[in-house]
Amino acid sequence: MSNTFDGRTVLVTGAGSGIGRAMAVAFAAAGARVVVADIDGDRAKATTEGIDGLPVAADIASEESVAALVEAALGVSGTIDVLCNNAGIIDTMALPHDISPAQWRRVLDVNLTGSFLLTHAVLPHMLAQGRGAIVNTASEAGIRGGAAGAAYTASKHGVIGLTRSVAWAYAKDGIRCNALLPGPTETNIAGSAADFDTAGITRLAPVLALGERMAQPEQMAAVAVFLASDAASFVNGALVPADGGWSAA
Template identity: 50%
Template structure:
């Protein structure tokens, strides 16, 4: 694949949720640009397949499987990345789950804790773990995958919406804290994207679906993106072409956020 963007040669990118969907498309695009890619996902078979496909195309990839909301898995991921490649230059926090869209008054403790743990706590834990290397070398790029639900209140259930708003806040906090340390943090807020996330999603609550229908249907009417379209935004943000972007939250939603 040819690109007018600066390459990513000599850099190591850790990409979570890279067994499928946006993460997989991002891993392949980054590898095409010359980065060594660490494919992180709970799905061990899918992570290995992504890494194998990258290798067949002449790229370099390492698959690491595990639940990234588990601190022990974070420790292992960082240790394997450091051992193989010397550290993390680019981090793409993409892994996430949807919620059931249950109205707030009926959301269970279990759903709230699961969605926030995977969608917000896990990205924080991994970001905190890779920051020492980035600070040491005075260079690093963090790309967080937020959501349209991180920009408004009616594009997801309360747990998902709160977690994605948290990702937006985390991105801005990182940018403010490390703006003078050579570290950039930006986020992408996709609208509807054609991925496999619905196959593992919780059953949708009928009342919640009806409450959110006006907003969700607006997004679908505008259009459903392909994973590669979101990956291309991540590729730009990871490159030196975006070296003046820090703390930006970029809607990649066909114009949904503008309505």
Template identity: 55%
Template sequence: MQSSEQSSEQSGGQRSEWAGRSVVVTGAASGIGRATALKFAAAGARVLVADLDGGGAEKVVRDVERGGGTALAVVGDLSDPQVVDAVVERAVAAFGGPDVLVNNAGIMDRMSALGETDDAEWERVLRVNLTAPFLLTRAVLPHMLAAGHGSIVFTASEAGLRGGAAGAAYTAAKHGVVGLVKNLAVMYRKQGIRANAVAPGPTRTRIHVDADPQAHGPALISPLIGANIGRLGSAEEQAAAIVFLASDAAAFVNGAVLPVDDGWAAV
């Protein structure tokens, strides 16, 4: 990725690599997305905050602006192609083509085993967690290709690395994200595009799991998770990994899925 001509002075008189660059972060009203948007903005990036939660998204924008940064919000359901188009059009109009896309927005399933998963749970979880980032990445790619550079970071999950970390729908969606990352890395590396993912372990966020503890899936999975996880992570720790993968320091990192999980993936 290349820096724009806009400058931003950091401590010690050094210019941040993020000065003037454009970053789109989805699911940015809270949790990992919020922490990521704030971290990019603090480093000098111009950030588009995309989320279904309008009040939360606007609060993140205000927080960025109070810190002297630049941000704007687009509100809507990113599984809706019209919202996807609005995000990209707004980012291009305000900041130019995005240098970085962070596909972070997601929802949990009910920890349902396949036999307990109804059509509504399956379709909604796949739509938000896999189809929405596909749609947004497809919409952003022409702008990155025209610029000759771009970094795309996905929030995958431990559930994308194993079979016992979530229900059938969420597990399938996050495995799909991992496959999408690897395919993007191969398909577009010669055009200067990198695609990577973080795979968070349990992290303190507002994401909600509406599970019936007596159902087969939750009853089986809960002991597996409890026996193998380390400490709970923070949204800021996940954000640090996301910003690293997007940065010039990771210029030779492409197609990687980085567990950020206190060693859970190593168990």
């Protein structure tokens, strides 16, 4: 997809590592100017080395931080052509009766509310442009009940609901919204959970065992680039598993 995104600005959250970093690199390779957003500014800056990218430190759970991020992205070329809501944290795999309200709120604040805040802030600009593509990183946990803990599972089900709502609401406005559902992928997301819950892991083990293959972040990024590209111009509201067949089990 060389030069597929020439002249376009792509905003990727959680782009300091893992799938987000791979997305930023892939979009840049396809000609895009990439706004590399991450809560860790140093990691965002590291991602931009060697690509046409603008690093921005941003906390997507904060309305003020999101507003500043969108302003910075618009400063690149005056448009935001693609938004990749990729940033996320995992929970401790705790079952519903064990998860703390504080952990529940934090996971939903980042994974679901953060995706909403960015979408809410970017949509007016896409509407003014008459075009735009949004790719949300959901998860296998968004279509299963036994792939993660209660908070993460609820948050990713919510991301799928948000995806479908946006896809339908703006289908006639030149704006598409699709969700990528990664299976097991080699990233550092586990580092966002202090200690995994033993009872939760034990209960989830039969479902987790079905994910027999581990993906590389670049394999997820390739799907995101396709979903945002003109090649997917009639793909809207889709949930696209990239899981090596896990969801087929």
